[in-house]
Amino acid sequence: MNFSNHLLNRKSKVMKNIIIGIDISSKTLDICIKEESLNYYSIENNVQAIKRFFKRYSNENVIVAMENTGRYNWNLFEALEKFNFKVYVISALHIKKSIGLVRGKNDKIDALRICNFIEKNYKESREWKPSSCSIKKIKILLTERALRIKIKKQLVVQQHDYKLMKDIGLDKELKSLNIKLIKNIEGQIKIIENDIENIIRSDETLNHQQKLIKSVPGVGQVLSWTLLSKTEGFTIITDPRKMACYSGVVPFDFQSGTSLKRRPGVSMLADKNLKTILHLAAM
Incomplete structure (x- = not known):
């Protein structure tokens, strides 16, 4: 009985996910790692330093999350392609809306917040692919x-x-x-x-x-380039309804009880660049 319990405990340790949240800046990466305890690291934002750091976790079940910061993500993307990790790129607004009332902010806290967010939501989030x-x-x-x-x-x-x-x-x-x-x-x-x-x-x-x-009709070069870029060749957005929501052209209800009832309107949570180009194409 003791031996079987030992095997179960060992299996649970092996299968347990290591959660990593990364706060990205132009020169450094602040990393929060949640295993048995919380650990914090700061490394340079270059490909060699990132590969060196993550090499120790190459045989583990790792979930990595980061905010979308544009070009500052590129070194991470290039390095993480070499590992078999589950990687998630999250909108900063999504994290901000999910954490409720907070006070204070620094890179270490931001890495922890990203780590906590993905630990709770990774099953519902879309995994990043190169x-x-x-x-x-x-x-x-x-x-x-x-x-x-x-x-x-x-x-x-x-x-x-x-x-x-x-x-x-x-x-x-x-x-x-x-x-x-x-x-x-x-x-x-x-x-x-x-x-x-x-x-x-x-x-x-x-x-x-x-x-x-x-x-x-009405679709030209610029709109076709933008659609291919935003959807990555229609691989990350495949549902027309999701595409319409992402573009900000879908009206949503604004109603609560009897005191609040406005006519449906589009949401501000949209890709403004794509919405502008769609509007110009429709004119």
Whole structure:
């Protein structure tokens, strides 16, 4: 009897999950590990340091969770592809809404909150899977394109201020420099757009999906690129209803008893970039 209890206890220890929450910044990773006790670590945010740290857990049942912080996640993604861990990338807003009233904040506490959140919710959360190389490239190029479009808008607005400099004789020179800079940026945008199209054409699946998307009236290149990027080739969002909710185009009820009853409206919890592009396509 004692021997069987020993085996059961050993099995439970072997099967027990190790929960890891990671708070990410540009240079460091603050890590909270929940095993028999809580342990905290801080390591550099580079691929070699991450691989070195996680190597000790390579034969364990590990659940790793982190917030989505854009480019700061990339080193973690590259390193974690080499391990057989369950990885979850969580919206910061989702965690914030789930923890209730809190006071204070630092990197160590944030790592603990991520750790506690995923321990309770990992069964209902979607597990992260590495994106294909084509999707990674498209996402980066779309980000670079958006940055240049923002700069171009600022330069166009700036042209109106040059009229105020006519009295001191700088208006024509500055406007000429401004126009040259805009043309340069437009050339870069065109190069990026051609690169995106070439990536899609070279990928048989993405090329077929783009043709299907563009067969819908009003859908052009930018919307097709955005849909492929946001859904990662329709692999992470496969349900039309979920896609509509994610895009922020679904009305929801606002009603409570008899005191609160408003007409249905769309939620602010949506991908604003995708919603904007869908709106422009519909105009």
